[in-house]
Amino acid sequence: MKLEILTRNEHKELHNNIIANIRDLINNKNLEPGDKLPSERMLSERFGVSRGNVRETIQKLEFYGILKSKPQSGTFVADIGPVAMNGMMNDILGLEDPDFKSLVETRILLELKTVRLAAQRRTNDDLKKMEAALESYKEKVLNNEDAVQEDLLFHLAIAQACRNSTINRMMLIITPEIINNFEKYHVCDKNQGPKRIREHQDIFEAIKEQNTQKAKEMMKIHFKELYKYCYNI
Amino acid sequence: MKLEILTRNEHKELHNNIIANIRDLINNKNLEPGDKLPSERMLSERFGVSRGNVRETIQKLEFYGILKSKPQSGTFVADIGPVAMNGMMNDILGLEDPDFKSLVETRILLELKTVRLAAQRRTNDDLKKMEAALESYKEKVLNNEDAVQEDLLFHLAIAQACRNSTINRMMLIITPEIINNFEKYHVCDKNQGPKRIREHQDIFEAIKEQNTQKAKEMMKIHFKELYKYCYNI
DNA sequence: TATTATAAATTGGTTAACCAGATTGGTTTG
């Protein structure tokens, strides 16, 4: 067999191709939830790809909760039913790469919630962590250094304090992409340093006081320019 | 070397162990954004694990945007800076498995947004897809069959219509887990069929009319019992 | 016949050898 090195995009295409193949296979064979898929070897042969690629793709579908593989036993269709599975696989195949606008829109949505939940649920330990993150942010800004990372870490500390592991996970997923785009589009203007510190401080105080309304308002103010940047340009 | 088969949990432990090792390595060697990590072979030898495990872990960290690997070149620290990287890695290591409550709380948050955005942005094509999903849901319910999947697919159709790929992706991530827990806890009572159809219909109409306020209100009504279930029990 | 014991085949997981593109250091050449 000819060996070929693929670029990142070709790699994604290959994955999508295998996903579509698995979807069709499940449909044609009328596999129900809990049924076993053909073995990885069979699949790789049938699809004309390497077993490693099949394994990677299965891992991806496991991440989305569509398949489950058991060691020394087989790979199984998850308990979500053929209809949902079909729909989800099609959605996954149609997923576009996230654009900056959708990232910011999502971040604002998530954080207006995390800040309220954090105000309700934060423990003293959470407060300490947030305060530490806030301090290192202030230090960087006052030294006139770039503080994008410390900025985001403060927000992640809030996400942790909201005591919702799912929202927390989603914040983690979008944070690196946010950072990359921030630096790409130069969203953060350094001149606003003291103002940003004030805003962070206000958010922290509101969470400390467990004032959910104020926490949300302060976060809104903090996001004001980001929001403008997202929708005006 | 002794060969050992690991359970799912031991596997996760192994991954977390490797993540922690990579984190420490980056810290000790003071690697900056864009710097190259030691090769996979080196890492596997240094950490005392197989190269395959190292590759899996790197893939995971790539998913979170912390590392980037280039074919025939190496694996590189992403452009998010050491501080953010450290914080994110620690967060990833501390991530708990999502509990039902956090899933429902997140779903409500996301969907109250998707429904408003869908009302604003839906195309005619989106409407057709939503209507199709709605029809197959009605058919199932009227035949007194289980319609959890069709239910969720209608909601995913709304998510698609909201034209925000990031929110859409997050809906996809939580949907299978929601379905599993629904069936696990028997949240859906079949008796409520006609009522649920009415609610879905109302949501669809509001989106069709591009009435964002009504769309949100209808979704809130639809989630009323789910909300109660999430917070009372 | 039903049940248990046993061996063969199948499975996902693991490992190590191999591939071709990328990098690097030294050499030649203008």
Next chain:
DNA sequence: CAAACCAATCTGGTTAACCAATTTATAATA
């Protein structure tokens, strides 16, 4: 001295052979 060239080396990606747990088929036994 600088730039172009080339071969040795290093890299992530790929492949195929191997491992042990599991499942299935078969045989022995009550």
